[in-house]
Amino acid sequence: MRRFASLIETLDATNKTNKKVDALTMYFKEAPKKDALWAVALLSHRRPSRPVTTTLLRTWAAELTGLPKWLFEESYHVVGDLAETIALLVQKKGTSDPPSLSKCIEKIILLKSQTDEEKKEYILSQWKSLNYFERFVFNKILTGGFRIGVSQKLMTRALSRAVQVDEMILAHRLMGLWTPQTTSFERLILHPNPEDQISQPYPFFLAHPIKERIFFQKEDAKQWNIEHKWDGMRAQLILRKGNHFLWSRGEELITDKFPELEVVKNLLPEGTVIDGELIPFKNGFIGNFQDLQKRIGRKTVSKKLQEDIPIFLMAYDLLELNGQDLRENPLWERQEKLASLFKKVKSLNIPLLLSKVYQFKNWKSVHIEREQANKKRSEGLMIKHKESPYGVGRKKGSWWKWKSDPKSIDAILTYAMRGHGRRTNLYTDYTFALWDKGELITFAKAYSGLTDTEIKKLDRFVKQNTIDRFGPVRQVTPQLVFEIAFEGIASSPRHKSGIAVRFPRISRWRHDKKIEEANSLDDLKAMLP
Amino acid sequence: MSMPLLEFTSKGIYCKQANVYLDPWQGVERALISHGHSDHARWGSKHYITQKINVPIIKHRLGNISVSGKKYNDAFRINEVQFSFHPAGHVPGSSQIRVEYKGEVWVFTGDYKIQNDGISTEFETVPCHTLITESTFGLPVFQWEDPQKVHDCINQWWAQNHAEKTTSLLMGYSLGKVQRLLKHLDSSISKIYTHGATEQMTQVLRQFIDFPRTELITRDTTKKEIEGNLVLAPPAVLGSSWVKKLGLLSTGYASGWMAFRGTRRRRAVDRAFVLSDHADWKGLISAIKATGCENVITTHGYTELFSQYLNEQGWNARTQKTKYESETKEILIAE
Numbered sequence A: 001m002r003r004f005a006s007l008i009e010t011l012d013a014t015n016k017t018n019k020k021v022d023a024l025t026m027y028f029k030e031a032p033k034k035d036a037l038w039a040v041a042l043l044s045h046r047r048p049s050r051p052v053t054t055t056l057l058r059t060w061a062a063e064l065t066g067l068p069k070w071l072f073e074e075s076y077h078v079v080g081d082l083a084e085t086i087a088l089l090v091q092k093k094g095t096s097d098p099p100s101l102s103k104c105i106e107k108i109i110l111l112k113s114q115t116d117e118e119k120k121e122y123i124l125s126q127w128k129s130l131n132y133f134e135r136f137v138f139n140k141i142l143t144g145g146f147r148i149g150v151s152q153k154l155m156t157r158a159l160s161r162a163v164q165v166d167e168m169i170l171a172h173r174l175m176g177l178w179t180p181q182t183t184s185f186e187r188l189i190l191h192p193n194p195e196d197q198i199s200q201p202y203p204f205f206l207a208h209p210i211k212e213r214i215f216f217q218k219e220d221a222k223q224w225n226i227e228h229k230w231d232g233m234r235a236q237l238i239l240r241k242g243n244h245f246l247w248s249r250g251e252e253l254i255t256d257k258f259p260e261l262e263v264v265k266n267l268l269p270e271g272t273v274i275d276g277e278l279i280p281f282k283n284g285f286i287g288n289f290q291d292l293q294k295r296i297g298r299k300t301v302s303k304k305l306q307e308d309i310p311i312f313l314m315a316y317d318l319l320e321l322n323g324q325d326l327r328e329n330p331l332w333e334r335q336e337k338l339a340s341l342f343k344k345v346k347s348l349n350i351p352l353l354l355s356k357v358y359q360f361k362n363w364k365s366v367h368i369e370r371e372q373a374n375k376k377r378s379e380g381l382m383i384k385h386k387e388s389p390y391g392v393g394r395k396k397g398s399w400w401k402w403k404s405d406p407k408s409i410d411a412i413l414t415y416a417m418r419g420h421g422r423r424t425n426l427y428t429d430y431t432f433a434l435w436d437k438g439e440l441i442t443f444a445k446a447y448s449g450l451t452d453t454e455i456k457k458l459d460r461f462v463k464q465n466t467i468d469r470f471g472p473v474r475q476v477t478p479q480l481v482f483e484i485a486f487e488g489i490a491s492s493p494r495h496k497s498g499i500a501v502r503f504p505r506i507s508r509w510r511h512d513k514k515i516e517e518a519n520s521l522d523d524l525k526a527m528l529p
Numbered sequence B: 001m002s003m004p005l006l007e008f009t010s011k012g013i014y015c016k017q018a019n020v021y022l023d024p025w026q027g028v029e030r031a032l033i034s035h036g037h038s039d040h041a042r043w044g045s046k047h048y049i050t051q052k053i054n055v056p057i058i059k060h061r062l063g064n065i066s067v068s069g070k071k072y073n074d075a076f077r078i079n080e081v082q083f084s085f086h087p088a089g090h091v092p093g094s095s096q097i098r099v100e101y102k103g104e105v106w107v108f109t110g111d112y113k114i115q116n117d118g119i120s121t122e123f124e125t126v127p128c129h130t131l132i133t134e135s136t137f138g139l140p141v142f143q144w145e146d147p148q149k150v151h152d153c154i155n156q157w158w159a160q161n162h163a164e165k166t167t168s169l170l171m172g173y174s175l176g177k178v179q180r181l182l183k184h185l186d187s188s189i190s191k192i193y194t195h196g197a198t199e200q201m202t203q204v205l206r207q208f209i210d211f212p213r214t215e216l217i218t219r220d221t222t223k224k225e226i227e228g229n230l231v232l233a234p235p236a237v238l239g240s241s242w243v244k245k246l247g248l249l250s251t252g253y254a255s256g257w258m259a260f261r262g263t264r265r266r267r268a269v270d271r272a273f274v275l276s277d278h279a280d281w282k283g284l285i286s287a288i289k290a291t292g293c294e295n296v297i298t299t300h301g302y303t304e305l306f307s308q309y310l311n312e313q314g315w316n317a318r319t320q321k322t323k324y325e326s327e328t329k330e331i332l333i334a335e
Helices: A002-013 A017-030 A033-043 A054-065 A069-079 A082-089 A101-111 A116-129 A132-143 A152-163 A167-173 A185-190 A212-218 A259-266 A289-297 A303-308 A331-345 A363-371 A452-464 A521-525 B054-062 B147-163 B177-183 B196-205 B241-246 B261-267 B281-291 B303-312
Strands: A224-229 A233-240 A243-248 A272-282 A311-321 A352-354 A380-385 A399-403 A407-418 A427-436 A439-446 A466-470 A473-476 A481-486 A489-491 A499-501 A505-509 B013-015 B020-022 B030-033 B047-051 B067-070 B076-078 B081-087 B095-101 B104-108 B130-135 B167-171 B192-194 B230-233 B249-254 B271-273 B295-301 B316-319
Touching: A002 A017, A002 A033, A002 A132, A002 B261, A017 A033, A017 A152, A033 A101, A033 A152, A033 A185, A054 A069, A054 A082, A054 A116, A054 A132, A069 A082, A069 B303, A082 A132, A101 A116, A101 A132, A116 A132, A152 A167, A152 A185, A167 A185, A224 A331, A224 A399, A233 A259, A233 A289, A233 A311, A243 A259, A272 A289, A311 A331, A331 A352, A363 A380, A407 A439, A407 A452, A427 A452, A427 A481, A427 A521, A439 A481, A439 A499, A439 A521, A452 A466, A452 A473, A499 A521, B047 B054, B047 B081, B054 B067, B054 B196, B130 B281, B130 B303, B147 B167, B147 B249, B147 B271, B167 B241, B177 B196, B177 B230, B192 B196, B196 B230, B261 B271, B295 B303, B303 B316
Parallel strands: A311 A352, B020 B030, B030 B047, B047 B067, B104 B130, B130 B295, B167 B230, B167 B249, B192 B230, B249 B271, B295 B316
Antiparallel strands: A224 A380, A233 A243, A233 A272, A272 A311, A380 A399, A407 A427, A407 A473, A407 A481, A427 A439, A466 A473, A481 A505, A489 A499, B013 B020, B076 B081, B081 B095, B095 B104
16 A cells, blocks of 8 residues: 555656656556556556445544534535545554555455444544555545546556556456456466456547648548547447457446347357447437437336337447457458448348448548538548558547537536646636526536636636635626537436537637627527437 | 724724734835735835844835834834734744734734744744734645655755756745745755845845855856756746756745645646645644634635634634735735
């Protein structure tokens, strides 16, 4: 624990990528293998499930520090991070030698099935015996979410250096469903057993947003294959050894959520891996991400839900055929193989669809196709180089996304909340409203899009124009207008405005507009497809 | 009820009986000044009265002003009101201002800290009935470590950078913080360079305090000379072209706000040192308790939360808006 906490402290303290990689490499080399494996797990978002609610943690922390509950809560709002708040408030120096990282996590896993009293006893004893930063790390493991500016890619690079295994191979080995409880450093990272890997997905290859002008001047349209970009959920379908597995991009196994895909098991050959997009198909129309969420959110997927929100998998790419890894083959070849695979199952009514690949002579035609996006209910286009291999992660150069221009609307700032992480103690989470019959109706929250200088100005505005306070939230005088850009728009009975927008963000501070000039809810409704 | 001895007016804290202002934020006839920071010692008053050490400081900052200096603890009278300056431990020459009239005692703390920083006269408890206290760090999450440990950390960081031929850029507020850092630097490690703003204020204070030798970075100073050494500068230099001539850098920033991980990350420095010239939570409470006061007026920082807590603990506390660094500027200005 001490070694791991000190690693996190080092990672946290520097901005320089090289220093981070060095620190991680050193850790992976020196730490006991069991601890190193847990470190890999934590840094790839595989944390033990939370054994205790944050409400209980807050109550116990207030109790231990002897502070009134309200003051503890206010402190939390100011700090913006519960793990850190507790670490700061429990002023203990850290006396005894803390347990190792793996011992500590094993205990946390056991805790889950224990009584609140037992949980309390253990957690308080840890709080008292760890030093400040160890306490912070311990709380982070308890509550989840390590955001320390170390991507999985960076971690993989360091691990690759430490164990002398190629980065790409390592990225693949680290995919999928594993926990340090069921595997070892040796079996997962150094010498994996193929038997363990039948469910293992490939790392997803991601596209970059296109830099339009430079790209179109430089590139020849004929070298690129064009597809529509769908607003569903990226997924990988694996058929191996009589089983099928469906993985989300977040490396979650979601096979059970989409039972209708089971039929493909008997229709496609063994050793097939397809990369595609799960898309809801509601009332004969392509739906949006929101519909899909209803399917993912449920514990069990009923027949009715399957009928209400049917889905299909739009197949983009073929990563494995007859058990052979095709990722190094050129895109056109993979696409051809995928197409011939589809010919065999074409007549059958199965929830698989082949993504249409377009080829254009010039960029102007591509442009015209992009304008069809809204009508076809896609988000825009994907532009992939014909010769491109299927890479790992977000690598620049061969895959681009060219989304439709975002929609936008002018809305009024009504509430603000203190941010988290590096926005701690600044009001950076904003709520925006539109006019509706002389009243302001909340329609979206947005966090991003402002410059640091604008954030500071807005923070000052919020503090000086607070009408009311609700815990960490402040209601402000309606006075400022912002242009809010968003991608998708759909009606939603769950929102007060009756409308849900996707990826709202601030595109501009409209200093030139008075609140009377902001848009109305009717203006927004007019944008529904 | 009679008029309060000190009242809050649009120009600042006012003593009607003596017709003087304490740290006014507009020009007045006669101003008593707690310390030299720009939000407390403002330009435009006809005559200033302050602690002796603070005289050259505010002259340096405000130019040619009429100012008289008093020794700590020496009482003087204006219209039957007795005033005296007492050490606040905040920066060199910083004072709490004690005001007594007909047996009633008020104390205005200005800014203060309990820790001994090695350069300021150590904080002294001044018993009173009513205390006007700052509360910049009036939340229990602020609890300072032993400053010697922080200084040790800084010296280690510097020594390691020096070994790696990297320049250490150590930043802190020009009056007080930088000199406190300088005083505890282990000058056997390498040379210490300074930015102009830092150097000037340090020169002003050299008449009172013994500091390690510093060298001002001028136009003629070359990258080669600076490389691997330590540079003291105000935080405003970060991102400026001035920084470019310092060569390969590791940046460090010393401030109480660095207690938060979020602030540390936002500041985007390599090393954050939690070192403050203000009292932490425990410091504030112990200081208030020691005065034996009944009434507390909190002025800057987390005033409302702090006074709510004090009320629960049995004090008669309220908050007062002032133009001293308020919550709105909390992160924008480093202490």
